[in-house]
Amino acid sequence: MKYIITTIRVLFFVLFIFLLLNGKMMLWLALYAVSLLAALLFGRVYCGYVCPMNTLMIPTEWLSKKLKLQTDTSPKWLSSGKFAWFAxxxxxxxxxxxxxxxxxxxxxxxxxxxxxxxITIRYKPAVFHNLICPFGPLQKVFGRFAIFSERVNKEDCIGCKLCEKVCPSDAIAVKPGNKRAEIETSLCLQCTSCQEVCPKDAIHYSK
Structure with missing residues (x-):
């Protein structure tokens, strides 16, 4: 599944470069507009599979960790969450x-x-995804009402927090009360990273 997802991302990135070189960026913006409607059904699949920024951020994060450049903190001036709307x-x-x-x-x-x-060279991907990206706010609004999304079966969840560590957008967290993971649909990029690491197969893309 991981290789299929990577292939999809690469293909969309190639399409992005092709449209960029041919001066057809309006077609890409049209694709983004369609993705907002798709988010109502399938969640933020644009962010997880289509967005060229996310595609490049994945290897950038890997390199940043290898070079020990990344920090767990985020700039305080971004804490209000309003910057992305201004952007x-x-x-x-x-x-x-x-x-x-x-x-x-x-x-x-x-x-x-x-x-x-x-940004990803220094900060975790969630900083850009949630607080900076100008294409994120509308995806959040539409993605919040997604009919299909990654969801946690709380009966199977053991609260190991492995899913938290791999989520690029901090969309999943183990709640201190019941010690079970919950996914914030408006933040979830539908990337299946949490699903891949779950030792109890408690996370599935479902209605």
Whole structure:
């Protein structure tokens, strides 16, 4: 399953590069818009499988850990969670103004791609996914109502916290009360990382 997911990510990344080189970024933005509707049914599959930023962040995180560059903390000024919304509005404004005043298309997606890599060199992926990414806020809103998502069978969960350690968006946590893991659907990237490490097979993608 892991290799299939990786292949899907690589294929979408190749598509992203192809559209970028051919000046067809509006088609990618259209794909993103469709993914919001898909999130109502299947969760944030765009973030987990399609997004080029996430695809590059995965090897970046691996390298960062190897070089011991990554820290467990996150910048305090991001704690309110509002920055991502400002980033979204700002990105749209920059694109529209550039087209109207300069008659040029600013490669905003490419800029954020570079930012995602730079942030992940120092911080855990959850910092960018949850607090910085301008494409995340809308995915959160739509993903919160997902009909299908990764879910935990609490009867089988033993509270080992292995799932917590591998989740790239801090979407899963073992609750101190019942010692059972719970998944926050609005944050879950549907990447199946938690499912792969669960020793009790307690996590499944289901309705």
């Amino acid at each position: 979204l509005v700002g990105s749209i404004a920059i694109m529209l103004l550039a087209q109207k005043l300069l008659h040029k298309n600013i490669p905003i997606l490419l800029i954020w791609l570079a930012v995602s890599v730079l």
